[in-house]
Amino acid sequence: MDYDVKGNLKKVLDVLPQGVRLVAISKYHPNEYIMAAYEEGQRIFGESHEQELRQKVETLPDDIQWHFIGHLQTNKVKYIAPYISMIEAVDSLKLLREIDKQASKHERVIDVLLELHIAEEATKYGLTPDDCRQLLEDGTWRELKHVRICGLMMMASNVDDENQIRSEFGICKNLFVEFKSRYFSDCPYFCERSYGMSHDYPIALQEGSTMVRIGTTIFGPRVY
Numbered sequence: 060m061d062y063d064v065k066g067n068l069k070k071v072l073d074v075l076p077q078g079v080r081l082v083a084i085s086k087y088h089p090n091e092y093i094m095a096a097y098e099e100g101q102r103i104f105g106e107s108h109e110q111e112l113r114q115k116v117e118t119l120p121d122d123i124q125w126h127f128i129g130h131l132q133t134n135k136v137k138y139i140a141p142y143i144s145m146i147e148a149v150d151s152l153k154l155l156r157e158i159d160k161q162a163s164k165h166e167r168v169i170d171v172l173l174e175l176h177i178a179e180e181a182t183k184y185g186l187t188p189d190d191c192r193q194l195l196e197d198g199t200w201r202e203l204k205h206v207r208i209c210g211l212m213m214m215a216s217n218v219d220d221e222n223q224i225r226s227e228f229g230i231c232k233n234l235f236v237e238f239k240s241r242y243f244s245d246c247p248y249f250c251e252r253s254y255g256m257s258h259d260y261p262i263a264l265q266e267g268s269t270m271v272r273i274g275t276t277i278f279g280p281r282v283y
């Protein structure tokens with residue numbers, strides 16, 4: 060193994076405040092790396108491609124909680140619905156409905172996060188704050204009994220300017236507070252703010268992240 064996965068993992072876990080969870084982003088990394096983290100007690104792993112995830116699920120321990128972190132096409136939902144622990148990047152009502160439909164077939168309730176697009180990059184997926192507000196205001200989601208909206212997810216702009224990154228996380232935090240009080244005040248499960256990756260998680264932690272998604276810092280660079 061080229062990377063000291065166990066050592067790197069420990070360093071990350073050491074700086075996480077109480078109550079903040081780590082999603083170890085294992086996409087493009089081999090099972091051997093995942094098992095090294097698993098042996099250290101890590102149980103939440105994140106993947107962004109359905110096929111790669113399926114292969115890993117078939118060969119790795121059953122008690123791993125898999126988070127789907129990538130852009131999910133509606134026609135792929137049926138493949139992950141039987142086992143996925145959380146779908147982090149829901150960016151449309153259409154996708155939310157499909158998750159509900161597939162979850163109901165398996166008599167499950169699937170936890171999801173709504174993905175916000177706050178970053179400046181035009182290529183990033185996600186709902187604008189207004190679209191997200193509209194989706195929640197519309198209320199259709201309340202009828203979907205097989206999905207549970209647990210919070211918000213976002214990626215900050217890929218820039219060096221710490222102030223910009225900080226302010227984008229801050230926007231997400233403020234939206235969380237707004238949505239919590241408007242739509243989820245009696246839902247204790249609406250509690251997650253998933254932001255912070257390898258290059259910006261220290262800032263994310265200062266800005267109220269509850270879930271960091273870290274790959275490269277733990278497993279090294281991805282080989283595509």
Ligand SMILES: *Cc1c(COP(=O)(O)O)cnc(C)c1O
Pocket residue numbers: 084086107128129214256257258272273274275276
């Ligand atoms: C790949 C990925 C990450 C992890 O990125 P690193 O820079 O390797 O920590 C986090 N979130 C999402 C949505 C990703 O696709």
